[in-house]
Amino acid sequence: MLGKNKDPRINDDWSIDDWKLLIEIAKDLKKKFKAGVPHDYMTRQTLFMLFFNDSLRTRNSFEAGMTQLGGHAHFLDPSAIYKPALPGEDVPYKTERIADVGRVLSEMGNAISIRIYGDPVEWKYAKGHKIIQEFARWADVPLINMEDDIFHPCQALADWQAIDEHLNGKYEKKKYVMSYAFSGGLKPLAVPTSCVLHTTMMGMDVVFARPKGFELEDSIIARCKEYADMFGGSFEETEDMEAAFEGADIVYPKAWAPRDALVGPWNNRTVPDKELANKLALQARGWICDQRKMDLANKNVKYMHCLPADRGQEVTDEVIDGPNSICFDEAGNRLHSQKALMTAIMGKKE
Ligand code: CP
Numbered sequence: 001m002l003g004k005n006k007d008p009r010i011n012d013d014w015s016i017d018d019w020k021l022l023i024e025i026a027k028d029l030k031k032k033f034k035a036g037v038p039h040d041y042m043t044r045q046t047l048f049m050l051f052f053n054d055s056l057r058t059r060n061s062f063e064a065g066m067t068q069l070g071g072h073a074h075f076l077d078p079s080a081i082y083k084p085a086l087p088g089e090d091v092p093y094k095t096e097r098i099a100d101v102g103r104v105l106s107e108m109g110n111a112i113s114i115r116i117y118g119d120p121v122e123w124k125y126a127k128g129h130k131i132i133q134e135f136a137r138w139a140d141v142p143l144i145n146m147e148d149d150i151f152h153p154c155q156a157l158a159d160w161q162a163i164d165e166h167l168n169g170k171y172e173k174k175k176y177v178m179s180y181a182f183s184g185g186l187k188p189l190a191v192p193t194s195c196v197l198h199t200t201m202m203g204m205d206v207v208f209a210r211p212k213g214f215e216l217e218d219s220i221i222a223r224c225k226e227y228a229d230m231f232g233g234s235f236e237e238t239e240d241m242e243a244a245f246e247g248a249d250i251v252y253p254k255a256w257a258p259r260d261a262l263v264g265p266w267n268n269r270t271v272p273d274k275e276l277a278n279k280l281a282l283q284a285r286g287w288i289c290d291q292r293k294m295d296l297a298n299k300n301v302k303y304m305h306c307l308p309a310d311r312g313q314e315v316t317d318e319v320i321d322g323p324n325s326i327c328f329d330e331a332g333n334r335l336h337s338q339k340a341l342m343t344a345i346m347g348k349k350e
Contacts, residue, residue, distance in 0.1 A: 040070025183255030
């Protein structure tokens with residue numbers, strides 16, 4: 001369980017009991033929110049939110065969530081402060097060492113949350129994660145990962161709640177498909193990574209569908225296989241989106257970047273190749289979630305997406321606005337599940 005010896009700051013390696021506890025708290029907080037029952041458990045607490053990337057859901061769910069809990073979420077724009085820097089990246093009076101920023105903010109608030117991936121870290125895979133780890137190393141308060149270039153644990157938590165609610169708590173052995181879907185934009189690998197990790201931990205039968213070139217890191221795939229063995233589900237990969245959709249209970253078609261276009265441990269690049277990323281994405285233009293593919297799945301299949309969705313590329317309007325879509329309830333659960341997370345890890349300083 002979440003406790004003194006558990007480091008909740010990066011929260012990509014919590015136990016099944018930790019996550020299940022949070023889902024129960026989240027469901028309770030959702031009921032209270034819908035019924036207008038006050039739940040201001042975090043009066044006078046401050047969450048610092050450092051966003052290196054755009055956000056609609058993450059920023060507003062944390063900000064509204066803290067208000068509803070009686071505290072305050074403070075937005076920090078990296079371009080309006082001395083840019084937090086790793087050792088060796090200092091620029092006099094322009095940057096400030098993460099070691100110093102983390103300790104200063106810890107003196108003033110109760111948690112620090114960070115989003116960082118993509119252009120701010122030059123698409124160097126895992127650099128955003130390294131920056132969050134550096135904050136966690138120095139901060140005396142919990143660190144919340146609001147999405148880096150490997151993980152998006154808050155999204156996976158909200159998704160877990162949505163799956164639990166829409167499958168009435170009976171999600172073990174249900175077929176879950178995380179599938180690539182075409183987009184003209186370059187998106188990080190964090191959502192598919194966190195989602196396949198969590199759903200294998202949930203004991204679901206997970207199918208990971210993606211064209212060649214859109215693989216996840218080998219160690220993530222290995223962990224999914226371990227979780228499938230450990231938690232009684234299964235995990236398989238395919239390059240066939242339609243075969244993956246057959247008989248599915250949940251489909252989650254979304255875009256991410258082809259990993260060979262990024263700067264990563266699997267290649268010798270020093271800069272990302274955005275032309276290659278675009279070329280590989282265009283080759284996968286047929287990977288759209290439309291009604292024809294939805295009809296291959298179970299009648300009551302649920303369509304999920306972390307949002308924002310690229311309509312007309314990743315998904316048709318008919319599907320995202322249709323009766324099988326639960327993506328807006330899923331987005332709403334960002335509020336409830338992150339409130340659960342904050343009540344569980346914030347509070348007195350250790
Ligand atoms: N899904 C998600 O993280 O949304 P935002 O990018 O709007 O925060």
